[in-house]
Amino acid sequence: MTQxxxxxxKLPPTSAIDRxxxxxxxxxxxxxVRVQPHHTDYGGIVWxxxxxxxxxxxxxxxxxxxxxxxxxxxxxxxxxxxVELSVRYHRSLQLGMMAIVKTRMLEVTGVxxxxxxxxxxxxxxxxxxxxxxxxxxxxxxxxxxxRQLPPAVKDALAKISASNK
Amino acid sequence: MTQxxxxxxKLPPTSAIDRxxxxxxxxxxxxxVRVQPHHTDYGGIVWxxxxxxxxxxxxxxxxxxxxxxxxxxxxxxxxxxxVELSVRYHRSLQLGMMAIVKTRMLEVTGVxxxxxxxxxxxxxxxxxxxxxxxxxxxxxxxxxxxRQLPPAVKDALAKISASNK
Amino acid sequence: MTQxxxxxxKLPPTSAIDRxxxxxxxxxxxxxVRVQPHHTDYGGIVWxxxxxxxxxxxxxxxxxxxxxxxxxxxxxxxxxxxVELSVRYHRSLQLGMMAIVKTRMLEVTGVxxxxxxxxxxxxxxxxxxxxxxxxxxxxxxxxxxxRQLPPAVKDALAKISASNK
Amino acid sequence: MTQxxxxxxKLPPTSAIDRxxxxxxxxxxxxxVRVQPHHTDYGGIVWxxxxxxxxxxxxxxxxxxxxxxxxxxxxxxxxxxxVELSVRYHRSLQLGMMAIVKTRMLEVTGVxxxxxxxxxxxxxxxxxxxxxxxxxxxxxxxxxxxRQLPPAVKDALAKISASNK
Numbered sequence: 001m002t003q004x005x006x007x008x009x010k011l012p013p014t015s016a017i018d019r020x021x022x023x024x025x026x027x028x029x030x031x032x033v034r035v036q037p038h039h040t041d042y043g044g045i046v047w048x049x050x051x052x053x054x055x056x057x058x059x060x061x062x063x064x065x066x067x068x069x070x071x072x073x074x075x076x077x078x079x080x081x082x083v084e085l086s087v088r089y090h091r092s093l094q095l096g097m098m099a100i101v102k103t104r105m106l107e108v109t110g111v112x113x114x115x116x117x118x119x120x121x122x123x124x125x126x127x128x129x130x131x132x133x134x135x136x137x138x139x140x141x142x143x144x145x146x147r148q149l150p151p152a153v154k155d156a157l158a159k160i161s162a163s164n165k
Numbered sequence: 166m167t168q169x170x171x172x173x174x175k176l177p178p179t180s181a182i183d184r185x186x187x188x189x190x191x192x193x194x195x196x197x198v199r200v201q202p203h204h205t206d207y208g209g210i211v212w213x214x215x216x217x218x219x220x221x222x223x224x225x226x227x228x229x230x231x232x233x234x235x236x237x238x239x240x241x242x243x244x245x246x247x248v249e250l251s252v253r254y255h256r257s258l259q260l261g262m263m264a265i266v267k268t269r270m271l272e273v274t275g276v277x278x279x280x281x282x283x284x285x286x287x288x289x290x291x292x293x294x295x296x297x298x299x300x301x302x303x304x305x306x307x308x309x310x311x312r313q314l315p316p317a318v319k320d321a322l323a324k325i326s327a328s329n330k
Numbered sequence: 331m332t333q334x335x336x337x338x339x340k341l342p343p344t345s346a347i348d349r350x351x352x353x354x355x356x357x358x359x360x361x362x363v364r365v366q367p368h369h370t371d372y373g374g375i376v377w378x379x380x381x382x383x384x385x386x387x388x389x390x391x392x393x394x395x396x397x398x399x400x401x402x403x404x405x406x407x408x409x410x411x412x413v414e415l416s417v418r419y420h421r422s423l424q425l426g427m428m429a430i431v432k433t434r435m436l437e438v439t440g441v442x443x444x445x446x447x448x449x450x451x452x453x454x455x456x457x458x459x460x461x462x463x464x465x466x467x468x469x470x471x472x473x474x475x476x477r478q479l480p481p482a483v484k485d486a487l488a489k490i491s492a493s494n495k
Numbered sequence: 496m497t498q499x500x501x502x503x504x505k506l507p508p509t510s511a512i513d514r515x516x517x518x519x520x521x522x523x524x525x526x527x528v529r530v531q532p533h534h535t536d537y538g539g540i541v542w543x544x545x546x547x548x549x550x551x552x553x554x555x556x557x558x559x560x561x562x563x564x565x566x567x568x569x570x571x572x573x574x575x576x577x578v579e580l581s582v583r584y585h586r587s588l589q590l591g592m593m594a595i596v597k598t599r600m601l602e603v604t605g606v607x608x609x610x611x612x613x614x615x616x617x618x619x620x621x622x623x624x625x626x627x628x629x630x631x632x633x634x635x636x637x638x639x640x641x642r643q644l645p646p647a648v649k650d651a652l653a654k655i656s657a658s659n660k
Contacts, residue, residue, distance in 0.1 A: 203371065
């Protein structure tokens with residue numbers, strides 16, 4: 001992965017950005033989780049890195065829900081590595097508790113996808129985590145950022161974008 | 166952990182902030198790591214959540230280097246949970262590679278500690294990760310943010326602050 | 331945890347073993363899993379330690395299905411640490427695949443519970459993993475193996491044992 | 496990984512086993528570890544799956560100490576997946592404690608390597624874990640067990656075997 005090194009342009013030139021893939025998505029995807037022993041640390045609460053796994057799972061399942069099978073994408077030579085991650089920890093979750101990982105794509109600009117997260121209690125009364133994650137589309141073989149999203153991804157996003165109007 | 170909920174003040178009032186613990190630290194602490202199989206994912210590179218573990222290890226060992234044993238602190242009733250985390254992924258690390266996790270406290274304001282990170286190649290020519298982490302001091306029994314840092318921590322920080330002048 | 335040290339008896343004397351809790355359980359509990367990116371390693375397959383997490387999750391959910399809430403048990407002062415684990419890896423699972431973790435208690439003898447595992451494809455045609463795990467009931471405060479199972483556990487097991495006849 | 500399926504022989508015929516690689520190794524390799532927060536669970540002790548990571552790290556570093564770079568081996572098309580694992584948990588390790596992971600190859604028979612483990616206190620007075628792990632050499636491209644070990648591995652093992660006499 002050689003993206004974002006000084007000697008290389010981080011992102012393709014603006015002209016390469018396909019208008020179709022610049023979209024906003026309104027609906028939250030919900031992914032339920034349960035705190036298992038291996039998620040916790042000495043404090044009896046979820047270890048702060050565990051949330052990164054949960055957010056990844058929610059993202060993969062959200063993509064599946066709109067017709068994008070992440071394993072297929074990888075097999076076709078496209079990866080979606082995380083290039084930025086920020087998390088705010090508001091409240092902690094304890095062993096045995098359930099929560100909902102809520103996620104949505106904030107926007108897709110060219111090959112860059114911004115995802116927003118909230119982790120809340122099942123009754124949505126407690127807020128545990130807020131977070132943002134940015135992915136880029138990477139050509140696995142050439143190990144370079146793609147100039148545009150793979151067709152399968154663009155088509156899926158176009159459909160959602162249309163249905164959101 | 167009930168910090169940062171709407172019904173509670175996030176941080177103690179300014180008057181409670183001890184001047185002694187408002188300090189800047191110039192020196193980077195260096196913590197070497199090696200990419201082991203369990204750190205990697207299907208891409209043959211370090212999984213993006215693995216860096217969170219490495220940053221925690223570097224932080225604990227940095228505290229040890231200035232005389233603060235984290236396990237002792239926890240045994241005495243003080244925890245230092247992460248309340249904010251942000252990471253930028255510049256380049257990826259592959260199976261078998263070595264790297265240096267560099268960390269330093271950017272500033273300590275009251276019970277809030279800001280840490281800065283860089284993960285670089287052993288010759289410091291490649292930059293893999295930049296990150297920031299914020300901790301707060303938490304009273305484990307009352308599950309509340311402390312009004313000031315425990316004496317052991319304040320003393321250790323005062324010494325470093327003095328030696329940095 | 332001080333069990334199994336030379337200076338201490340590993341298990342309570344036979345006379346302390348409650349007959350009620352010596353039981354066999356015939357039915358497999360099924361816990362579905364999906365291979366997410368963080369479960370994989372450089373080989374594109376599930377990292378061999380990931381299965382230990384899945385087996386723990388299946389065990390906790392199996393206990394829940396028979397009325398034993400593991401987090402409640404821990405809050406009441408009883409832990410169920412793993413004292414023995416053995417795994418045979420028959421076939422590997424790849425990114426995106428689904429599988430079923432099948433588990434059942436083989437037998438409960440005193441405070442010792444033996445669990446059997448099979449991880450199979452959703453159509454049960456492929457066998458990925460076979461495993462066995464042994465737990466003991468531990469008094470968390472005294473950090474000693476209990477002389478008998480807590481009443482809540484015994485009652486739940488007695489009910490299943492009866493319904494298995 | 497298609498080893499150990501009914502339709503395939505698990506291991507190459509005896510005639511394919513190279514005498515040179517049937518060896519016993521007497522010396523323990525020592526790999527020190529420190530219990531970091533992310534290694535622990537709600538009990539304040541090391542989570543039982545964490546030891547699997549430590550054992551993998553010790554194995555990779557032991558191979559490096561005898562001249563086998565695991566990442567190179569993988570790049571050359573040979574993997575060494577775990578096909579059997581068994582662990583006995585004698586005592587638990589707590590946050591902040593140090594320990595030594597001791598490992599040695601028990602024997603190498605054909606493409607099958609048996610490793611023995613002990614995890615002990617730094618003064619060797621406490622025994623935490625005993626374990627055994629079996630690896631096989633796998634041709635990554637064909638996804639089949641190799642008929643013999645790669646030359647680099649055989650040469651390294653022959654040297655050690657000779658120096659053990």
